[in-house]
Amino acid sequence: MNRFLVRKFSDVAFKPSKNIDWEGMAKLLVSDEARKEFATLRRAFDEVNHELSAKFSQEPEPIDWEYYRKGIGSKLVDMYKEAYDSVEIPKYVDKVTQEYKPKFDSLLVELKGAEQRSLKESERLEKEIADVQELKKKLTTMTADEYFEKHPELRQKFDDEIRNDYWGY
Numbered sequence: 280m281n282r283f284l285v286r287k288f289s290d291v292a293f294k295p296s297k298n299i300d301w302e303g304m305a306k307l308l309v310s311d312e313a314r315k316e317f318a319t320l321r322r323a324f325d326e327v328n329h330e331l332s333a334k335f336s337q338e339p340e341p342i343d344w345e346y347y348r349k350g351i352g353s354k355l356v357d358m359y360k361e362a363y364d365s366v367e368i369p370k371y372v373d374k375v376t377q378e379y380k381p382k383f384d385s386l387l388v389e390l391k392g393a394e395q396r397s398l399k400e401s402e403r404l405e406k407e408i409a410d411v412q413e414l415k416k417k418l419t420t421m422t423a424d425e426y427f428e429k430h431p432e433l434r435q436k437f438d439d440e441i442r443n444d445y446w447g448y
Contacts, residue, residue: 299324 301321308314342363347356427434
């Protein structure tokens, strides 16, 4: 994965806000397959979010008890009203967030550490790739002395083998 993509994606996705920066994350995607999967994820998230907000954000409409008293009779309606009023719906108390927030925060710290290690390794690998590509270009015209200038440890190894009369067999 591209080192910039890892850094940018974690910066965008884990902003300490209540809203998800979908556009910011979408800009970081490179392949068409990733864009397609991301669009599917966003659609599913929006559908679930809309459904939850539609179902649970509204208070139920109050019951018109007088309307039912006229049509059914007051004795039966009063019995239902008394039973309805006795029902207590508990309010949701969030006990999960406080339990998992420290774990999530520690994972974010771990992610940042992994990101830094990944960036350092990516830089090292990019430098190594550039060196190999340069060596590949010069290989046909390079002399042994030019090669040994870049790799003095190999010169030392070959010199030691020659001094010790070790020719590899």
